[in-house]
Amino acid sequence: MKQTALCTVLLLQGAVAYAAGTDAPGAFTQPSEHYLLQFAKPGEKLFVYERYDAKGALIRRDAATLIAPVKVPSATERIINGVAYRLRGLAACPKPIITYKTQQWDCTKATQDYEEAIYNERASVVLCKTLVLQSTMGEPDAVSCFSLVGAGNANDPYSVAYDDDEMVFFGMAAIGRNKDGKSLRPDLEHSAELGGQFQE
Numbered sequence: 001m002k003q004t005a006l007c008t009v010l011l012l013q014g015a016v017a018y019a020a021g022t023d024a025p026g027a028f029t030q031p032s033e034h035y036l037l038q039f040a041k042p043g044e045k046l047f048v049y050e051r052y053d054a055k056g057a058l059i060r061r062d063a064a065t066l067i068a069p070v071k072v073p074s075a076t077e078r079i080i081n082g083v084a085y086r087l088r089g090l091a092a093c094p095k096p097i098i099t100y101k102t103q104q105w106d107c108t109k110a111t112q113d114y115e116e117a118i119y120n121e122r123a124s125v126v127l128c129k130t131l132v133l134q135s136t137m138g139e140p141d142a143v144s145c146f147s148l149v150g151a152g153n154a155n156d157p158y159s160v161a162y163d164d165d166e167m168v169f170f171g172m173a174a175i176g177r178n179k180d181g182k183s184l185r186p187d188l189e190h191s192a193e194l195g196g197q198f199q200e
Contacts, residue, residue: 022035023035025050025052025058025061026052026056027052027053027056027057027058027129027131028056028187030146030160030162031127031146031160032160033148033150033158033159033160036048036125036127036146036148036158036160037125037148037158039063039125039127040124040125040148044065044066044124045065045066045123045124045125045126046063046064046065046066046124046125046126047063047064047065047066047080047081047125047126047127047128048061048062048063048125048126048127048128049061049062049063049127049128049130050127050128050129050130051129051130051131051132051133052129052130052131053131053133054131059133064081066080066081066126067081067082068081068082069116069119069120070115070119070120070126072111072112072115072116072119074092074093074108074111075087075090075092075093075107075108075111075167075172075173076090076091076092076167076173077092077140078128078143078145078163080126080128084140085128085130085140085141085142085143085145086140086141086142086143087142087143087144087145087163087164087167087173088130088131088142088143088144088164088184088185089142089175089176089184089185090164090167090168090173090174090175090176090184090185091173091174091175091176092107092108092111092172092173093107093108093111093172093173094171094173094174095107095171098110098170098171098172099171100113100114100170107171107172110170110172111167111172114166114170114172115163118147118149118161118163118166119147122147122149122150122161123147123148123149123161124148124149125147125148126145126146126147126148127145127146127147127148128143128144128145128146129143129144129145129146130142130143130144144162144163144164145162145163145164146160146161146162146163147160147161147163148160149161164185164188165188165191168185168188168191168192168195169191169192169194169195170195171195171196174192175188175189175192
């Protein structure tokens with residue numbers, strides 16, 4: 001029953017994400033599958049990196065072939081083409097043990113299991129967005145990441161996997177707070193609330 005409810009919630013999330021997706025570049029919006037498809041190349045896995053200014057305007061876009069599998073050291077760290085990134089406004093593994101696949105898992109191992117399937121098995125395009133205009137040596141850019149998954153057919157249609165949202169929903173990451181206690185990711189609070197019931 002719990003697993004059925006989880007599947008239902010995930011399907012609903014996907015439907016909402018589909019409706020909310022946009023075909024235009026935007027710093028604070030989830031892209032649609034159509035937006036990600038413009039970068040897809042047959043037989044290649046692509047990494048697209050977009051930099052936005054504080055007003056949300058696209059300043060720079062880089063695209064490159066993924067030359068190695070994406071590494072996931074923790075729930076908030078990603079290593080893509082040898083460069084480290086961290087998910088914006090999130091803290092990794094608030095609980096060391098979480099419920100995953102209806103069993104108790106080490107949080108980091110559950111994250112790695114989940115992300116291996118998304119990034120390295122199903123994704124054809126990975127898009128990360130940042131508000132960092134100039135990277136600082138030794139400091140990972142704060143990003144939000146999305147993956148185009150699916151084969152694009154009736155049995156496996158394209159959809160967009162939203163990394164930040166999924167980490168929060170599955171209890172693999174917690175939303176950070178500023179010194180005044182305000183949420184650093186108010187856009188993810190609903191996912192945290194929905195996912196929390198499966199960790200009780």
